Amino acid sequence: MEFKDLTQYQNAFETYWKDVNIESNNPPALFSPISYIMSLGGKRIRPILCLLAYQLFKVDFRRAMPQALAIEVFHNFTLVHDDIMDQAPTRRGAVTVHEQYGTNSAILSGDAMLIMSYQYLLKGLDQNQISLAMDMFSTTALDICRGQQLDMNFEKKEWVAIPEYLEMIQYKTAVLLGLSLAMGGLVAGADRKTVELLNQCGVAAGMAFQIHDDYLDAFGNTQLTGKQRGGDIIQNKKTFLWITAYNLGGQRLQQELINWTKQSVANASDKVRRVLEIYQSLDIEGHCQKKQTDYTNQAIDALNEIDVSDERKQRIFDLMALLLSRSH
Amino acid sequence: MEFKDLTQYQNAFETYWKDVNIESNNPPALFSPISYIMSLGGKRIRPILCLLAYQLFKVDFRRAMPQALAIEVFHNFTLVHDDIMDQAPTRRGAVTVHEQYGTNSAILSGDAMLIMSYQYLLKGLDQNQISLAMDMFSTTALDICRGQQLDMNFEKKEWVAIPEYLEMIQYKTAVLLGLSLAMGGLVAGADRKTVELLNQCGVAAGMAFQIHDDYLDAFGNTQLTGKQRGGDIIQNKKTFLWITAYNLGGQRLQQELINWTKQSVANASDKVRRVLEIYQSLDIEGHCQKKQTDYTNQAIDALNEIDVSDERKQRIFDLMALLLSRSH
Numbered sequence: 001m002e003f004k005d006l007t008q009y010q011n012a013f014e015t016y017w018k019d020v021n022i023e024s025n026n027p028p029a030l031f032s033p034i035s036y037i038m039s040l041g042g043k044r045i046r047p048i049l050c051l052l053a054y055q056l057f058k059v060d061f062r063r064a065m066p067q068a069l070a071i072e073v074f075h076n077f078t079l080v081h082d083d084i085m086d087q088a089p090t091r092r093g094a095v096t097v098h099e100q101y102g103t104n105s106a107i108l109s110g111d112a113m114l115i116m117s118y119q120y121l122l123k124g125l126d127q128n129q130i131s132l133a134m135d136m137f138s139t140t141a142l143d144i145c146r147g148q149q150l151d152m153n154f155e156k157k158e159w160v161a162i163p164e165y166l167e168m169i170q171y172k173t174a175v176l177l178g179l180s181l182a183m184g185g186l187v188a189g190a191d192r193k194t195v196e197l198l199n200q201c202g203v204a205a206g207m208a209f210q211i212h213d214d215y216l217d218a219f220g221n222t223q224l225t226g227k228q229r230g231g232d233i234i235q236n237k238k239t240f241l242w243i244t245a246y247n248l249g250g251q252r253l254q255q256e257l258i259n260w261t262k263q264s265v266a267n268a269s270d271k272v273r274r275v276l277e278i279y280q281s282l283d284i285e286g287h288c289q290k291k292q293t294d295y296t297n298q299a300i301d302a303l304n305e306i307d308v309s310d311e312r313k314q315r316i317f318d319l320m321a322l323l324l325s326r327s328h
Numbered sequence: 329m330e331f332k333d334l335t336q337y338q339n340a341f342e343t344y345w346k347d348v349n350i351e352s353n354n355p356p357a358l359f360s361p362i363s364y365i366m367s368l369g370g371k372r373i374r375p376i377l378c379l380l381a382y383q384l385f386k387v388d389f390r391r392a393m394p395q396a397l398a399i400e401v402f403h404n405f406t407l408v409h410d411d412i413m414d415q416a417p418t419r420r421g422a423v424t425v426h427e428q429y430g431t432n433s434a435i436l437s438g439d440a441m442l443i444m445s446y447q448y449l450l451k452g453l454d455q456n457q458i459s460l461a462m463d464m465f466s467t468t469a470l471d472i473c474r475g476q477q478l479d480m481n482f483e484k485k486e487w488v489a490i491p492e493y494l495e496m497i498q499y500k501t502a503v504l505l506g507l508s509l510a511m512g513g514l515v516a517g518a519d520r521k522t523v524e525l526l527n528q529c530g531v532a533a534g535m536a537f538q539i540h541d542d543y544l545d546a547f548g549n550t551q552l553t554g555k556q557r558g559g560d561i562i563q564n565k566k567t568f569l570w571i572t573a574y575n576l577g578g579q580r581l582q583q584e585l586i587n588w589t590k591q592s593v594a595n596a597s598d599k600v601r602r603v604l605e606i607y608q609s610l611d612i613e614g615h616c617q618k619k620q621t622d623y624t625n626q627a628i629d630a631l632n633e634i635d636v637s638d639e640r641k642q643r644i645f646d647l648m649a650l651l652l653s654r655s656h
Contacts (some may be wrong), residue, residue, distance in 0.1 A: 030477040081439060083430040104480060107435060111409060112473040114442055119466045127455045134462070138447045145440040149358040152432060322441040 002319035007056070009048045009061070016065045033101045033109035034116075037076045045323065046071045046180040052316050053184025053198055056308045064187040066123035069211065070137070071180050073120065078144055080106050085152065114141075116225040129296065132195070133186055140179040147172025160238040162247065166207070169311035174206025181316075197302045204298035205320050210297070212324055214239040215288040217281060223328045230272030236261040240291065241284045242275075248282045296324055329646035337376045342401070344393045361429045361437035362444075365404045367428070368420040373651065374399045374508040380644050381512025381526055384636045385632035392515040394451035398465070399508050401448065407442035408434050408471055413480065420515065442469075453515065461514055468507040475500025488566040490575065494535070495532070499566075502534025509644075525630045533648050539623070542567040542614040542653055546607060549655045558600030564589040568619065569612050570603075576610045624652055 017038060025031040047068035054064035054079065082088075082098040084106050090096060098106035106293060122130055123192050150168040154160050160168075181202035182195045189196070217232045232239050232287055246257050260271050277286070303313055337351075345366060353359040353566055375396035382392035411424040412434050418424060426434035449465050450458055478496040482488050488496075509530035510523045518526070545560045546569055560567050574585050585606065588599045607613070627648060 027474060027477050027481060029481060035362050052518055081435055084435060104403060105477075107412060108473055108476055108480075111439075112470060114439065115469045115473065118462065119470075122459065122462055127459065130449065130458050131455065132464070134446065134450055134458070138443050141443045142440060142447075145353060145358060145436055145443065148436055149355050152436075153355060153357060230428060250381065 001315070001322050003043065003322065006043075006048055006319070009051050010044050012062060013044050013047045013065070016062075017072075020069070025150035029101075029105060030109055030112055033080070033097045033105050034073075034113055035075075036100060036276050037080055037091075037113075039110075040094050042092060042118035045319075046075055046176060049177060049316075050187075050210050051201060052319060053181040054188045055315065056185065056306065057188035057190055063124065064184050066120045067125075067133075067183045067187050068180075069174065070185065071116045072116035073113050074137075074141065075176060077110045077117065078148070080110040080113065082148060082261050084110075085148070093298060114163070121183075124271075129186055129189075131137050131320060132192065133183065133283055134194075134198070136179060137184060138188075140175045141172045143175045145146060147175075155240070156236050158261075159246075160243055162243055164241075165238060165240060165243055169210040170203065170207060173201045173210045177206035177209065178202035184203065192308055201299045201302035201316075204295045204302060205323070207212070208292045208295035208299065208320075208324050211288055211292045212326070213290070214241055215285070217241075219278060219285055231274065231276045233260075233272050233315035234265070234268050244287050245275075245279055245282050245284050248287075249278065253278055253282075262301075264321060292324060296320065329643070329650050331371065334371075334376055334647070337379050338372050341372050341375045341379075341393070341396060344390075344397060345400075348397070355505035355615070356432060357429075358437055358440055359426045361369035361408070361433050362401075362404075362429060362441055365408055365419075365425050365441075366401070366421050369419060370399060373647075374504060375405055376647065377505060377508035377530060377644075378515075380514040380647060381509040384513065384640050385516035385518055385635065387417045391452065392512050394448045395461075395511045395515050396508075398445045399504065399511065401505060402465075402469065404595050405438045405445065406476070408438040408441065410476060412438075413476070434548060447624055449480050449511075455579060457514055460520065461511065464507060464514075464523075464527070468503045471499045471503045475503075479502075482566045484567070486589075487574075488571055490568075490571055492567055493566060493568060494564035497538040498531065498535060501538045502531045502545045505537065506530035512649055525634050527646075529627045529630035531649070532630060536620045536623035536627065536648075536652050537618055539568050539620045540654070542569055543613070543620070544655070545569075546604060558604065561588075561603045562593070562596050568616060571606055572615050573606055573612050574604075575612050576612075577606065577616075579605065581606055581610075620652060624648065 001176075022031050022038070023037045046066075050068040050071055051061040051064055079091060080097045083091055084098045084103055088096050089099055096106075097109065101109070118137070121133055125133055147168055147170070151165070151172055154164075154168065178199040181204070182199035185195045185198040214232065217239070218230060219225070220229075222229045222293050228234075233242070242257070246254055249257065257275070260275055263271055272306075300317070303316060306313070349361050350363045375393075378396040378399055379389040379392055382389050407419060408425045410418055410433055412426045416424050419425055424434075425437065446462075446465070449461055453461055475496055475498070478492070479500055482492075482496065506527040507530065510527035513523045513526040524576070528642075532588070542560065545555070545559060545567070548555075549555045554564075561570070571583065574582055577585060585603065588603055591599055628645070631644060636639070
């Protein structure tokens with residue numbers, strides 16, 4: 001599978017979103033920022049996971065489109081508010097919502113998106129599905145707030161342990177991928193146990209996905225990512241790589257890693273070069289690979305437990321492979 | 329009725345909230361601001377409306393406590409985010425959440441409160457009540473975002489028409505009072521038409537409530553409100569009073585009202601004194617009273633249409649009278 005094989009899902013999603021006609025709502029100042037952030041695109045991984053999970057059980061994936069949209073609108077709400085908190089100037093190559101429309105609009109339009117995500121979540125669900133859908137959605141949403149808070153807490157800490165890091169990325173990133181698969185299954189009428197397995201699969205895949213993301217920042221193809229190599233290193237982010245290097249390094253390397261976090265930005269290129277050398281000397285790449293494989297296997301195991309033909313599961317396996325081998 | 333007659337509802341509400349034990353959640357940095365804003369109190373008008381509406385039909389008002397809490401947590405979420413947008417330093421005599429914990433925490437904890445309000449909303453509801461509850465709640469929540477946006481738009485406008493003003497306060501204030509009554513009825517098993525009448529009653533009462541609020545800012549007892557007289561005048565707010573005065577004043581008074589909005593803050597006391605004189609010369613107090621009475625009558629009419637004994641309605645009538653005659 002290549003990303004272009006997902007075009008039919010992406011196109012169907014964009015068509016559904018276009019028909020929502022968000023710009024027709026009043027007052028425009030509230031809804032234009034929503035139109036803007038949603039128009040910046042992205043691969044629509046979460047909606048696609050939702051639609052593919054639906055197709056494990058039923059054919060017409062358009063039935064799961066409201067839930068796919070709910071999750072994508074929710075995801076974009078988190079981007080809008082996180083970008084305010086991180087004072088991020090750009091997102092997906094464009095200026096962020098708060099830079100374009102002001103912080104107040106970004107706060108308020110983000111709030112409106114969170115509410116809209118609840119509205120779409122319930123569209124087309126049977127009465128007996130609503131409670132579970134609501135419960136899973138709110139629990140996940142609150143966990144994502146927890147993840148963002150933990151991430152902000154990390155900025156003030158000199159040291160973070162691996163379990164703390166894993167908890168943070170589970171909340172901030174992985175649980176929403178779990179919800180995406182679970183919600184697709186739920187809409188298709190899967191039983192509670194199957195929905196839970198889909199959730200487990202997505203969470204584990206999300207952990208692997210985030211660790212791969214950390215890896216790409218240090219070792220990815222910068223021509224393809226379009227990002228500066230070592231952005232996380234420059235920002236002193238407590239990534240899986242940095243924490244693992246700190247754990248494995250002797251006293252001398254530990255001190256050096258800490259010292260680099262205190263260097264002024266002027267030394268950025270020296271800092272990135274030297275921290276990458278440390279990573280290489282400790283085979284951090286291998287440790288990333290190992291951890292990523294562990295989580296990927298957990299995801300595969302969960303999916304294998306679901307009582308559906310392997311043929312139907314193939315697209316999800318393919319998408320996972322694609323996401324976890326991507327070089328950008 | 330006096331406010332002290334509501335003590336049993338307030339106490340029951342505070343006990344229910346205390347048992348939530350919000351402070352026990354992790355990470356503390358996410359949940360402490362929620363505990364803080366909720367601890368600042370207020371009269372808990374919205375929860376009480378919800379509980380009183382429940383008692384139109386059933387006795388044990390504690391059954392409606394999750395929904396009463398959902399609405400109060402939602403209301404406090406709007407206060408937290410609005411205070412950021414308004415750069416308000418204080419709220420209910422204490423520093424605002426963003427001043428106490430920082431803007432990032434105020435944004436994120438507000439988001440968590442919005443999610444929590446959905447969690448409480450559905451607690452204890454029957455399957456066949458959930459759709460309507462969700463639908464009403466999300467519609468109201470989105471309308472409140474609209475109201476805040478319109479209010480922010482007004483700050484940039486020299487001129488606002490009465491219908492625009494009424495639309496703004498309907499969204500920003502009144503619809504949540506409507507939801508409070510409607511949700512109480514819904515939990516008690518009232519039919520859809522009755523729930524809609526409760527909503528209409530609450531919205532109309534909310535309009536009267538907000539106009540009374542505008543009135544108190546200019547003519548209230550400052551010893552009791554604890555606020556500076558004419559705060560809205562100093563801030564150039566387009567209140568019902570100001571817009572009505574502008575509408576009724578001749579060309580000379582209109583020009584004078586506009587001129588005062590352009591005066592520097594140094595002239596605040598002259599400005600308040602003179603604008604109040606203009607209000608008095610045009611009997612703006614009488615116009616407020618008239619408009620407030622119109623809306624109050626609408627609220628009474630809606631409540632009278634509900635097929636329940638007058639005796640059961642008395643507490644809601646009493647509370648409305650109390651809110652709309654308050655001098656602070």
